[in-house]
Each structure stands twice: as C-alpha cells, then as structure tokens.
Amino acid sequence: MSSWSLAFSERIRYLSEAEGITIEVWxxxxxxxxxxxxAKLDTASTFCVFKPQYAALLGLDLEKGSRERIRTATGSFIAFGHEVTLTVEDLEWPATVYFAADESFPINVVGRVGFIDRPRIGLVDYESLLYLNAYENSLI
Known part of the structure; x- marks a missing residue:
C-alpha cells in the first residue's frame, strides 16, 4: 500500500450547519x-461567479468584461469576466472571475477556474476543515 503526504499552510474551519461550504475570499x-x-466552494462550477454589486465596489465597469453565457443544470445566465486578485488567508493569485449581469443573482461561488485550479486543496468535511497551500510549497 502506498502512502502519500501533503503539507498545507492554511486551515479554514467552515460552519457545518450552513448549506454548503462557505469561505471568506477577498x-x-x-x-x-x-x-x-x-462564497460557496462549488466543485461542480467551472467559474468563480459573484453578485454584480461587487464589480461596482471594485470600481469595475461590469459590461466591459468578457461576456460569457454560463450554463447550469437548471438553465443559463450572462456574466462578465474581469481580472482581479483573489486572496484566501495568506494565499493570493491573479484570477479571471465573473460577475453576474442579473442584479438579483443570489449567490457567490468559487469554482474550478480561478480557485480550485490554483492552490492545493484538502477537504475533511466531517471535521468542517478546508486546507489550502500554494502549489510550489505543497509537496514534502
């Protein structure tokens, strides 16, 4: 039997009573x-998508971003991609994230492109713990 080890620099405890895994990103x-x-960690989401009011708070012109029709299991919606810096704990990286066009968009999600594909991630759901580490510092 093989044994593998990973090291993580960040440990985030999330509320197990909450619906889904919610983490604070900057x-x-x-x-x-x-x-x-x-934001909700959504392993089924291709993109990171945020409510449109956050684009305005960041000083971004929403519709000047790259337009994308994002499809879900229940339909689709329009969002606009912008380059930002995404930070979680002490880790940060540049990412293209999307802001929904619809003002009533109900949720913020971090998905594969821009979040899951950037750090090493470990998840121990029964302990409500998410572990993160930059790729260059993750192997021991």
Missing amino acids: LSSDEDTIIPID
Missing part, C-alpha cells in the same frame, strides 16, 4: 480596493 482590483466576500 477580491481586489487594485492596491487600494479590496473587499471581503463570503
């Missing part, structure tokens, strides 16, 4: 504008 569009956002 988005910044420049050095002066950084905002905290509670």
